[in-house]
Amino acid sequence: MIIYMAIVASGLFMILTTWCIAKKGRFFVSPFSGITLIMVAVLSPFILHEPxxxxxxxxxxxxxxxxxxxxxxxxxxxxxxxxxEDEML
Incomplete structure (x- = not known):
């Protein structure tokens, strides 16, 4: 179960990263990689039954x-x- 979740989460992360690069550019990928840590903190009590x-x-x-x-x-x-730029013109 844990290996399956890791594979699915990695796949979703790569898909979202590629989408983010296509939409907004490379800049936004780095800040949003922190969302993975937030997801782990919030979902681990529900999925893995950790406190x-x-x-x-x-x-x-x-x-x-x-x-x-x-x-x-x-x-x-x-x-x-x-x-x-408008003021300089």
Missing amino acids: LAAGSLIGAVVIGIGIYLVIRGKKDENNDNSTG
């Missing part, structure tokens, strides 16, 4: 905040670049 540790939950929240900050920073950077 949910407070450290895992706190780590998942910190990773989620980090992903949000990276995406927000990239959005702000794109907005700054687009307005800066």
Whole structure:
């Protein structure tokens, strides 16, 4: 069961990574690889019947905040670049 889950999860991760590269470019692949760790922390109590540790939950929240900050920073950077080019013309 665990080997099957690992193969399926790896396959889904590779499919989502390829889709992400096609849609948004290489930049977003690195931040979103942290989502795998969040999924492990949240799903392991349900699938593997492991106890949910407070450290895992706190780590998942910190990773989620980090992903949000990276995406927000990239959005702000794109907005700054687009307005800066218009002012230079």
